[in-house]
Amino acid sequence: MRASERAYATLRSDIINWRLTPGTVLGEVELSARLGVSRTPIREALAKLTAEGLSEPQSGRGVVVSEISLDHLDELFELRTALECRAAELAAQRCDPEIFANLHHQLLNAGELITAEDPSRADYYQLAGDLDAAVDAAVGNHYLTQALKNLRVHLVRVRRLAKDNPVRLRDAAREHAAIALAIANRNPVVASAATTVHLDNSLRHLLSTTS
Amino acid sequence: MRASERAYATLRSDIINWRLTPGTVLGEVELSARLGVSRTPIREALAKLTAEGLSEPQSGRGVVVSEISLDHLDELFELRTALECRAAELAAQRCDPEIFANLHHQLLNAGELITAEDPSRADYYQLAGDLDAAVDAAVGNHYLTQALKNLRVHLVRVRRLAKDNPVRLRDAAREHAAIALAIANRNPVVASAATTVHLDNSLRHLLSTTS
DNA sequence: AGTTCAAGGAATGTATACATAGATGGTTGT
DNA sequence: ACAACCATCTATGTATACATTCCTTGAACT
Numbered sequence: 157m158r159a160s161e162r163a164y165a166t167l168r169s170d171i172i173n174w175r176l177t178p179g180t181v182l183g184e185v186e187l188s189a190r191l192g193v194s195r196t197p198i199r200e201a202l203a204k205l206t207a208e209g210l211s212e213p214q215s216g217r218g219v220v221v222s223e224i225s226l227d228h229l230d231e232l233f234e235l236r237t238a239l240e241c242r243a244a245e246l247a248a249q250r251c252d253p254e255i256f257a258n259l260h261h262q263l264l265n266a267g268e269l270i271t272a273e274d275p276s277r278a279d280y281y282q283l284a285g286d287l288d289a290a291v292d293a294a295v296g297n298h299y300l301t302q303a304l305k306n307l308r309v310h311l312v313r314v315r316r317l318a319k320d321n322p323v324r325l326r327d328a329a330r331e332h333a334a335i336a337l338a339i340a341n342r343n344p345v346v347a348s349a350a351t352t353v354h355l356d357n358s359l360r361h362l363l364s365t366t367s
Numbered sequence: 368m369r370a371s372e373r374a375y376a377t378l379r380s381d382i383i384n385w386r387l388t389p390g391t392v393l394g395e396v397e398l399s400a401r402l403g404v405s406r407t408p409i410r411e412a413l414a415k416l417t418a419e420g421l422s423e424p425q426s427g428r429g430v431v432v433s434e435i436s437l438d439h440l441d442e443l444f445e446l447r448t449a450l451e452c453r454a455a456e457l458a459a460q461r462c463d464p465e466i467f468a469n470l471h472h473q474l475l476n477a478g479e480l481i482t483a484e485d486p487s488r489a490d491y492y493q494l495a496g497d498l499d500a501a502v503d504a505a506v507g508n509h510y511l512t513q514a515l516k517n518l519r520v521h522l523v524r525v526r527r528l529a530k531d532n533p534v535r536l537r538d539a540a541r542e543h544a545a546i547a548l549a550i551a552n553r554n555p556v557v558a559s560a561a562t563t564v565h566l567d568n569s570l571r572h573l574l575s576t577t578s
Numbered sequence: 579a580g581t582t583c584a585a586g587g588a589a590t591g592t593a594t595a596c597a598t599a600g601a602t603g604g605t606t607g608t
Numbered sequence: 609a610c611a612a613c614c615a616t617c618t619a620t621g622t623a624t625a626c627a628t629t630c631c632t633t634g635a636a637c638t
Contacts, residue, residue, distance in 0.1 A: 183619070196593065209513075234453070234508050237453075238453035242449035298439065299439070299446040369622090371622085395590070396588090396589065407622055408622065
């Protein structure tokens with residue numbers, strides 16, 4: 157693997173998992189020493205991170221890990237709602253119903269995945285990711301998928317802000333199931349509405365647990 | 368100005384204005400010779416262009432100017448509709464009505480700007496850009512604005528695909544005026560609907576003049 | 579004659595040296 | 609004592625040399 161890719165992957169993971177907190181200065185020399193590569197691949201990695209919005213230039217000189225404060229959460233969710241509602245609509249019009257019927261069934265039983273033994277909720281988030289991927293595939297729109305991908309990077313960071321309690325996760329799973337069902341039924345209006353409801357619940361939960 | 372910024376601006380302009388056509392190979396050595404800077408700033412510029420979607424990696428080695436074919440026009444407009452309709456809605460809820468009333472008035476008279484003396488339609492596109500900027504400002508959502516900005520880069524390229532005949536431009540100006548009016552009236556539903564109509568007309572016009 | 583493998587070359591990936599600009603701290607003058 | 613200015617230092621911007629990988633071309637074998 158290329159050194160620049162390793163540096164990028166490492167830094168990206170560090171930022172997303174809050175090992176590098178917002179505001180941290182990303183100095184080229186320090187990073188090149190820490191990651192054991194020269195400054196050139198570091199620069200490449202920082203450029204990609206900045207393009208992605210995970211870091212940003214700091215007053216003309218140097219880059220810092222970008223802020224992800226609650227002040228911007230509502231803005232993030234406004235974009236998210238616009239994109240995901242449209243995606244759900246289009247998926248409902250174009251999907252293979254069997255795939256989403258299957259996802260619906262899995263999501264209905266997702267409560268069992270949220271156990272005390274798996275504090276990282278890996279299984280649950282895997283299933284939610286499967287739904288996202290299925291929607292992307294059904295929509296078949298490169299530009300829309302790309303915009304959603306850019307957005308999800310920030311959403312993963314936000315997730316760490318909130319304490320994800322099991323009650324909310326089970327509710328969220330039911331909401332996801334409702335979305336999958338609407339898409340399987342090829343009902344764009346309901347799919348969009350279910351997405352709106354789900355995102356509103358998610359946002360309010362986030363705001364209530366973090367403030 | 369930094370060399371990397373100059374290289375980026377030059378290449379970006381060359382791609383948008385079709386001096387570099389889709390599929391053109393962007394070799395680092397060739398570009399560094401042509402632009403008179405070393406490969407390092409060229410790499411920086413290419414990374415930014417690729418992040419923006421104006422160029423893309425070519426089978427693991429080298430980057431090429433990305434395709435902007437008609438096959439993807441409908442996809443581009445699906446994303447555009449999702450973003451601009453939402454932006455129009457939010458702008459209608461949050462705007463200062465005077466600003467959009469003023470734009471409405473200007474757009475109603477925009478027919479006079481489309482004259483034979485200005486084949487580049489600079490004045491008209493300036494006015495359309497003013498409306499976009501006013502919507503962005505009224506919405507006040509960094510993420511949504513950023514997503515729209517990414518999108519508009521591709522739209523400028525598409526514009527060059529079509530022969531913009533004066534009749535269509537005058538119609539488009541009236542449609543823009545309708546959007547501005549709906550926002551000035553603080554009517555989100557109409558603003559979104561007017562945007563949908565406008566974008567559908569634009570897409571159909573593009574498809575009819577280029578095929 | 580076609581296909582495959584190898585060798586060479588060309589372009590990208592990486593490292594490092596050098597240039598430059600911005601920041602910081604100290605000193606001096608008021 | 610405070611402020612302003614200058615010098616030095618540090619970090620980024622740029623250039624270039626070196627390494628590596630992939631592609632192309634040619635030759636040989638099937």
